[in-house]
Amino acid sequence: MVYTTLASLRFFPHSLDYMSRLSLTKIARAASSVELIALGSFVVYLLTLAPDVYGFDSAEFASGAYSLGIVHPPGFPLYMLIGKLFSFLPFGTVAYRLNFMSAVFAALTIYLLYRVIFKVITCDWIAWVSSAFLAFSIYFWNMSVVAEVYTLHTFFLVLELLILLRWRETGKKSILVLFSFVFGLSLTNHTTGLLFAPGFAWLIVSSPKWKWRFDWNWALMILSFLFGLLVYIYIPVRANSDAPLNYIREYYSIDVTTLSGLIWMISGKAYHFFAFGYHGSEILQQFMSCTKLFWRNFTGVGFLVGVLGMIVSFRRDWKIALACLLIFLANFCFYLNYRVLDKDTMFLPAYTIFSVYIAFGLSYIDYLLRKFVGVENPLRLIPQVHPAFWVGMVILSLVLNWQWTDMSNAFGPETYSSMILQSVENNATIIADWSPAVVLEYYQIVEGKRTDLNIYNQSRIEVARHYRYWSMGKPAPQISAAVSRDELSDIDKLYEDSTLYSIEYDPFIAKKYEYIPVGTFYRLEKKVQ
Numbered sequence: 001m002v003y004t005t006l007a008s009l010r011f012f013p014h015s016l017d018y019m020s021r022l023s024l025t026k027i028a029r030a031a032s033s034v035e036l037i038a039l040g041s042f043v044v045y046l047l048t049l050a051p052d053v054y055g056f057d058s059a060e061f062a063s064g065a066y067s068l069g070i071v072h073p074p075g076f077p078l079y080m081l082i083g084k085l086f087s088f089l090p091f092g093t094v095a096y097r098l099n100f101m102s103a104v105f106a107a108l109t110i111y112l113l114y115r116v117i118f119k120v121i122t123c124d125w126i127a128w129v130s131s132a133f134l135a136f137s138i139y140f141w142n143m144s145v146v147a148e149v150y151t152l153h154t155f156f157l158v159l160e161l162l163i164l165l166r167w168r169e170t171g172k173k174s175i176l177v178l179f180s181f182v183f184g185l186s187l188t189n190h191t192t193g194l195l196f197a198p199g200f201a202w203l204i205v206s207s208p209k210w211k212w213r214f215d216w217n218w219a220l221m222i223l224s225f226l227f228g229l230l231v232y233i234y235i236p237v238r239a240n241s242d243a244p245l246n247y248i249r250e251y252y253s254i255d256v257t258t259l260s261g262l263i264w265m266i267s268g269k270a271y272h273f274f275a276f277g278y279h280g281s282e283i284l285q286q287f288m289s290c291t292k293l294f295w296r297n298f299t300g301v302g303f304l305v306g307v308l309g310m311i312v313s314f315r316r317d318w319k320i321a322l323a324c325l326l327i328f329l330a331n332f333c334f335y336l337n338y339r340v341l342d343k344d345t346m347f348l349p350a351y352t353i354f355s356v357y358i359a360f361g362l363s364y365i366d367y368l369l370r371k372f373v374g375v376e377n378p379l380r381l382i383p384q385v386h387p388a389f390w391v392g393m394v395i396l397s398l399v400l401n402w403q404w405t406d407m408s409n410a411f412g413p414e415t416y417s418s419m420i421l422q423s424v425e426n427n428a429t430i431i432a433d434w435s436p437a438v439v440l441e442y443y444q445i446v447e448g449k450r451t452d453l454n455i456y457n458q459s460r461i462e463v464a465r466h467y468r469y470w471s472m473g474k475p476a477p478q479i480s481a482a483v484s485r486d487e488l489s490d491i492d493k494l495y496e497d498s499t500l501y502s503i504e505y506d507p508f509i510a511k512k513y514e515y516i517p518v519g520t521f522y523r524l525e526k527k528v529q
Contacts, residue, residue: 033124034114041135042107045144050407052414053095055435058147059442062098066446069245070238074268077234078188079149094446098147105151106144110135112158117359119165125387130359132394137297139345141405150348156186157349164203171209173217180221184228199326206319244445251464273470277339290336293344299397306354309361328353413439421450424501429494431502434459484508500524
């Protein structure tokens with residue numbers, strides 16, 4: 001592995017042009033480094049991959065990809081289509097194949113991230129360590145071993161950055177056309193990719209190769225972008241199908257075959273009431289909580305180096321630094337003020353950019369060591385051996401985070417759901433919160449088990465009703481009361497037609513119904529008034 005000097009840093013005195021002296025041997029070694037970290041992370045993900053269906057969005061996405069259905073807004077059509085291709089793999093269950101898909105795109109993210117960092121820092125060991133900090137961070141790793149949209153999201157982010165950095169080198173207009181298509185395509189996986197647009201735009205217009213001249217290339221870029229967006233046609237097409245999973249048909253009265261309905265869907269309007277959900281002192285509390293997520297994600301030491309890198313990055317290359325900051329802040333600030341509990345993984349794009357800041361920080365530390373530790377100094381070997389220390393920090397992160405991310409023995413959802421499906425009587429209704437509900441739906445849709453049962457997805461119904469009352473302008477206290485009343489009315493109707501079971505105890509429902517234990521869940525019986 002090559003330990004280069006950082007004399008090329010513009011903000012350091014007597015800088016040299018390192019790129020002009022980069023030999024073919026060093027490039028070859030860099031190539032071996034990127035293959036090592038990409039393949040190594042992929043092996044780690046496979047070793048810790050969830051063996052079957054997992055809860056929360058993961059089970060929903062597996063069912064949606066298998067059936068080419070309509071999942072919750074914004075619909076993630078590109079993920080559904082790619083996931084369908086992965087569902088044809090000749091090994092494991094459908095859920096395992098979708099988990100495998102996450103591992104593939106996670107490893108590709110690390111591969112491309114290394115390439116991005118190497119272009120900016122031009123030092124292979126720094127690119128290796130910085131990429132590895134992300135690869136073995138808790139929240140990125142968590143999303144790499146279960147079916148989720150986030151590793152595909154980060155894959156597109158680093159791919160777009162790499163394309164733009166390539167354009168800044170060559171100025172070829174065809175590269176911008178390619179970028180426009182990839183950017184449009186990425187939005188069909190996750191619409192929050194639109195938040196990155198200011199950073200991408202700055203990378204383009206801040207380059208000397210950008211010319212403010214309207215010509216046919218503008219038209220090509222716009223057409224390429226729109227062509228990438230065509231994947232959204234999936235939503236109205238599949239909304240009119242008989243797909244067994246269709247959350248819009250089931251929970252919302254929105255016609256997504258119309259332009260206004262499609263915009264409602266892809267803009268995620270059903271969850272707009274979560275956005276900008278904190279005020280006053282709550283925002284400061286959220287900032288502290290989210291900062292702790294970054295500290296934990298990068299094992300403390302990586303966080304400190306990243307903060308250093310964020311500070312010094314503007315002195316090295318202020319144009320690249322500003323682009324990174326725009327992308328980072330767009331993701332961080334949006335989800336900082338997003339009132340949900342599971343936002344730790346929503347910061348994955350910000351974690352990805354933070355890894356670039358780690359690279360800036362490491363390059364500055366390397367420079368300082370080489371500058372201030374002279375040849376005659378007893379500590380003169382430190383600049384040569386300190387990269388080994390950072391490799392050790394990455395290995396330590398891998399070891400420490402394994403216990404929090406290893407899903408290889410996560411058979412709980414499968415075991416628990418199988419027990420429920422074998423226990424309840426025919427044509428019963430099962431009231432379940434978000435995670436157990438989607439797992440039960442998976443077994444019905446993908447494996448065809450107990451299709452006679454009615455799964456009452458309590459969380460999805462509550463969120464849909466919350467949106468409906470919110471869009472009517474009702475205040476929050478009234479919304480909560482109305483949602484609870486509507487839910488109790490549903491249960492009264494269901495009780496008349498079928499036997500009711502509930503996975504969790506609900507104090508509000510318990511005011512009217514007895515919770516009778518049946519193993520690890522309950523049967524509901526109406527109380528005598």
